[in-house]
Amino acid sequence: MKITRLRVAELRRFREPFEISGLAPGLNVFAAPNESGKSTLVRAIRAAFFERHRSSGAEDLRSWGDSAAAPTVELDFTLGGSDYRLVKSFLQKKRCELVAGARRWEGAEAEDHLAELLGFEYALKGASGQKHWGIPGLLWVEQGTTQAIAEPVEHAAAHLQRALNASLGEVAATGGDEVLDRVRLLRRELLTATGRPTGPLAEAQRAAEESAERVAEIEAAVHGHAERVDRLKRQRDEHEAETREAPWLALRQQLAQAETALATAEGLQREHDAAAATLRQADGLAGLLRQQIADDGKRQQELATREATRAAAQRRHEAATGAEAQRRQQLALADAQAQQAAAQARLEAVQTRIAAARLDILRQDVERLRRSADEAERAHRARELEVARLTAELAAVGAQGLDEQLAGEHATAEHAARRRDELQRRAAALDLLLTKLEGRRQALTRRLQAPLQKHLDHYASLLFPAGRLEVGESLRPEVLARPGLRGEERGAFETLSFGAREQLGLVCRLAYADLLREAGRPTLVILDDALVHTDTERLERMKRIVFDAAQRHQLLVFSCHPAQWRDMGVPVRRLDTDG
Amino acid sequence: MTTLIHTADWQIGRQYGGFEPEDAAALADARFAAVERIAHLAADEQADAVLVAGDVFDAQGVSARTIRRMFNAMAPFAGPWVLIPGNHDAALAEGVWRHALRMGVVPANVKLALQPGVVELPEQRAAVLCAPLTQRHTYTDLTEAFDGWATPEGWLRLGLAHGAVQGLLAEDIDSANPIAPDRAERARLDYLALGDWHGAKRIGERCWYAGTPEQDRFKDNGAGQVLRVRLAGPGAVPEVQALPLGRHRWRTLERRLAVPSDVEALVAELAACGADEVLQLALAGTLDLAGRARLDEAVAAAEARVRALRCERGGLRLAPTAEDLAALHADGYLGEVLAELREADGPVEQEALALLAGLLAGREEAAA
Helix, strand or coil, X not given: CEEEEEEEECECCECCCEEEECCCCCEEEEECCCCCCHHHHHHXXXXXXXXXXXXXXXXXXXXXXXXXXXXXXXXXXXXXXXXXXXXXXXCCCCXXXXXXXXXXXXXXXXXXXXXXXXXXXXXXXXXXXXXXXXXXXHHEECCCCCCCCHHHHHHHHHHHHHHHHHHHCCCCCCCHHHHHHHHHHXXXXXXXXXXXXXXXXXXXXXXXXXXXXXXXXXXXXXXXXXXXXXXXXXXXXXXXXXXXXXXXHHHXXXXXXXXXXXXXXXXXXXXXXXXXXXXXXXXXXXXXXHHHHHHHHHHHHHHHHHCCCCCHHHHHHXXXXXXXXXXXXXXXXXXXXXXXXXXXXXHHHHHHHHHHHCHHHHHHHHHHHHHHHHHHHHHHXXXXXXXXXXXXXXXXXXXXXXXXXXXXXXXXXXXXXHHHHHHHHHHHHHHHHHHHHHHHHHHHHHHHHHHHHHHHHHHHHHHCCCXXXXXXXXXXXXXXXXXXXXXXXXXXXXXXXXXXXXXXHHHHHHHHHHHHHHCCCCCEEEEECCCCCCCHHHXXXXXXXXXXXXXXXXXXXXXXXXXXHCXXXXXXXXXXXXX | CEEEEEECCCCXXXXXXXXXXXXXXXXXXXXXXXHHHHHHHHHHCCCCEEEEECCCECCCXXXXXXXXXXXXXXXXXXXXXXEECCCCCCCCCCCHHHHHHHHCCCCCCEEECCCCEEEEXXXXXXXXXXXXXXXXXXXXXXXXXXXXXXXXXXXXXXXXXXXXXXXXXXXXXXXXCEECCCHHHHCCCCEEEEECCCCCEEEECCEEECCCCCCCCCCCCCCCEEEEEEECCCCCCCEEEEEECCCCEEXXXXXXXXXXXXXXXXXXXXXXXXXXXXXXXXXXXXXXXXHHHHHHHHHHHHHHHCCEEEEEEEEEEECCCHHHHHHHCCCHHHHHHHHHHHHCCCXXXXXXXXXXXXXXXHHHHHHC
């Protein structure tokens, strides 16, 4: 779409008709100081298209203080190979006429035809707003709003998508996103965002685990039970064998023998005592006799001394009787000494026998055998108790029906494991499905967006060498990637400086224009002081971009800085002197 | 003429994994019902005795209630029953039999042979030589003792044992609890009643396995019967007749599905299944979406009708045809994913394919 002539009358400051003609098909630069009607002209063009001629939303077009004014805009343009003339009057003279050669539309019909041609809508009521503007809303940039690109893109999204699809000649997937949402929902029932089991899957896993644990528990109990049954069998067999063999009886017999042996040995002690007594008696007797003999000898001596003068006969007789007594005494002594020796020998013999008998060991024998016999009986009684205890215990456990419980729990565990496996497979399948669908969709989106990306790259690299502006699924610019000191730097669009956003906002709009042009849509670009936050260096780059875009689109650039646009290879028209 | 009912392997207390809990409970109950039918049959046939050749109980640790139910089920036949323990319910130092005895629930007409020996039935003029298992596995032939045991002159000489006849059952080579194949002859038995093998099987003219009266596994070997043994007198050759008794019929349908008519044949087979069938489907091959829908429908219908159904679809591949895919109207990336999954073979991919096809089909239905 190219505008060739613009005429306004009774419109704000233009009470008198004001006309710009001979507009170039490419770049047109209009310079005007503030308050000289630059924005009024832009507003006039927008109103000619966006406002219904009957709309009250055109009130701001009224010439100042002129209540009878009928603000009028006249536009000549070519579109799709045809020359059009649009004449639209508001307020006091509501009129709309569109003529293209022999064809002619009037009133609302004319407006609807225009909207169809350019890709916008009308407000149902009141003034036209951003949401109605569609493609022109994107390409006609109002003062200082270049960076605010999200909304215009959203309102033009349908047109852009159509342009993309049309250029690729295929559709994304009919109802694909509904299916994708459904898969996402189904997956969320079983898995968390990070892929951890949740809901029925987590529940099934827990149930299977618990059931397996119970199986293990009962299995251990069954195993323990079987072992105790075996022990019972052994104990019972041993008890029966013991009852039959009664080993303690043999021990008691041995004990009796040991006791006899001990008693015999203890008899030796008594013999020893007797022998010792006998010896003591013999010792006493011999001692006594020796004393008597000694006493008698002494008396004889005294007698001899005292009575030396007594009669010899007397002496002889006495000596004869004294010798007899002496001889008898010597005999008695010899006898006593023999008895003493015999007693000594007997005592020694007993002592030898006692030493040989080892009384201490015999006592130990008795003790040992007594304890053994007691122990054998105790063990027997203990085993009897153990058998009774085990029997009772096993009977009690047996009554629980452990094997039946185990088999039942096995069945439950099997069932739980099956359900867990089913849900796990389902979760894995949903996960796979989601990955595949999202992957394919992303690839497709990228493929679909490739034409747009191509145009973006074309401009972005002029602004940021080796830079790349990535658009998201909504076709809005999302990330600026450019080489940095440490590899690629990626900056979200919203986090960029106002100036950068302004520049990239314009880059996007021009790329959209290229895309729309390829799809055969009209692409008039109007920039009303679009680069106000851009520094000189960047402005130089942006001018190259604008010039390049003007090779394919008609661009109307309105600026209050004429000096900035003198190097664009086109005349800078001054509105205050022009027309 | 003496009439005996020979049965074995009741496996009371058996639990069934691999089925829905409700079905498993019904299958466990069916074993008690089988015992009850045996008792009625014995009464109807005016049998002289019922010989039960081991594995009466499935395990040592069955609940007191299970023990009571089993002896209750035997009540309809008031004549003598002779029971021996098998490997599952061996007469251990402590176990199910001692439990039953302690509970005092064993009726007087039920003779438990918990020790090797002869059970005499004077009224029937029959001596039953019993070789109970007193441990789960033995490696000596417990029936060898039969050869030397004396029985009253002019009485029937019957054997009752549980184990594997050597050399006859291929899979029992070197198995535990061996029994000589010519034991009946060697021990001069009029009839040797065996248990352990779950199908009814003739070993010799005087020696049979009765099999389990109620089928309990997917093996078609003549299970679900009892034997009626008629003996004209000592020395006479017994007349053995297998009588159907089991309620449930266990079957495996192993099918490979390739063309639509395969599915139709299986659907027809499933439709013909009765309420007492326990089915195992082992399916392999490929299915298109329509075939899968037909199969799902038929399996669901059968599941609701038969006693229990287990379906193994591991070998089954979902392979939607070009027409299937066209009918799903899956274009763009949906179509791409569908096509990709169609080429893949893994179980997860198969499940994903089925899910996606299901979602797309549901969408088509909603749109229709």
